[in-house]
Amino acid sequence: MTTFLQIITNGLMLGGLFAIVAIGLTLIFGIVKVVNFAHGEFLMVGMFLTWMITTRMGLHPFASVILVVPAMFVLGALTQRLLIQPLMGAEDDHVQIFATVGLSTALMNLALLTYGADIANTPTFGLRAPIELGPVxxxxxxxxxxxxxxxxxxxxxxxxxxxxxxxxxxxxxxxRVAAELMGVNVPRIYILSFGLGAACVGLAAVLIAPLYPTSSNIGTYFVLTAFVVVVLGGLGSIPGAFFGAMVIGIVDSAAGYYIGSGLREAVVFGLFLVILILRPSGLFGKRMTLSHLS
Known part of the structure; x- marks a missing residue:
């Protein structure tokens, strides 16, 4: 029983990690309707900023949130204004997706050029210390x-x-059109929303950096699962992303223990495909999207 409780607890903690990465991604898609394939690289940029602030200023990693979150908001807002917005009128919506893929590649190579292939370890300041909560x-x-x-x-x-x-x-x-007719400045809302999504991933970066080594490809590790979480919870659903992350976290933890760590991703993506076939809108896609909040 203790082992089972530990597996569930590990899954919930892992789900929290996936959720905090996925929330910014689903926020951007729910409003701007653009799948940001540079989301993982935004996380990587935030983690490198956290590492730099912590090591060079000697601050606690969480103190870097004061600088990292606003910096990521600016990065997201500029991405929307300078990269996505000029392409909003394109006949093919895939052009915007290709633009974010290009930005992802550019940021990853910029990180390689700046920091090399070495791994940066953010000081933990006791954040790796274990806590006993009953049997777990x-x-x-x-x-x-x-x-x-x-x-x-x-x-x-x-x-x-x-x-x-x-x-x-x-x-x-x-x-979008009805909102514009009612006097809403849609381009400004898009910039704000993209900035908020990037700020959310900046918060995730600050929290994750002390627990995981930072490298130029660290974003890929998290963002693939984040995409699964977003689709599973319903594209554009913030609560759905959270609960979807809990499901994925528990499944990942249980699969790693009962089946083997090498097959965890296979089980997670297998479950993702099954749910996608049975319920294409995701678990909460109909009821909990941004457009249906009341």
């Missing part, structure tokens, strides 16, 4: 990530439901 054990940093994922979902939901800007964002997500 988790890392301090994992608990912070899980709690931060919950707080982020709640904060975004409150922002989208209760603020004037949030209502404008929901209007654009529901029907």
């Amino acid at each position: 054990r988790i890392l301090t940093g994992q608990l912070y990530i899980f709690l931060a994922a919950i707080a982020l979902v709640i904060a975004l939901q409150l922002f989208l439901k209760n603020s004037q800007t949030g209502r404008a964002i929901r209007a654009v997500a529901q029907h």
Whole structure:
């Protein structure tokens, strides 16, 4: 029984990690309707910024959130304004996707040019210390990530439901043309939304950096699962991304223990394909998307 509880706990902690990476991705898609294939490289940039601030200033990694999150917001806003926005009128929507793929490649090679292929290790400041919670054990940093994922979902939901800007964002997500006719500045909402999505992944980078080594390809490790989480939870659904991440985290943890670590990804993507065939809109795609918030 203790082993089973530990597997579930590990899965929930892993799900929190996947969720905090996926929330920014689903936020961007739910509003701008663009699949950002540079999302993993945004995470990589944020992790390198966290490493630089922590090692050169001697600060706790979490203190770098003051600089990393605004910097990532600016990066996301500039990406939307300078790269995506000029392509919004293109006849083929795939052009925008190819643009983000190009940005992904450019950022990855820029990181290689700047930092080389070496791995950067952010000081942990005790975030790898284990915590005993009854019969189970988790890392301090994992608990912070899980709690931060919950707080982020709640904060975004409150922002989208209760603020004037949030209502404008929901209007654009529901029907861009109608929102524009009602006086909403759609291009500005797109820039803001892309910036918020990048800021979310900046928060994820700050929390993840002390637990994982940073390298130029670290984003690929997380973003593939993040795409699975986003589709599983329903494209554009913030709560769906969270609960989808919990499902994937538990499945990943259980598969690693009962089947073998080498087959974990096969099981996760196999489950993803089954759910995609049975419910193409995802587990929460009909009920919990940004456009259906009330």
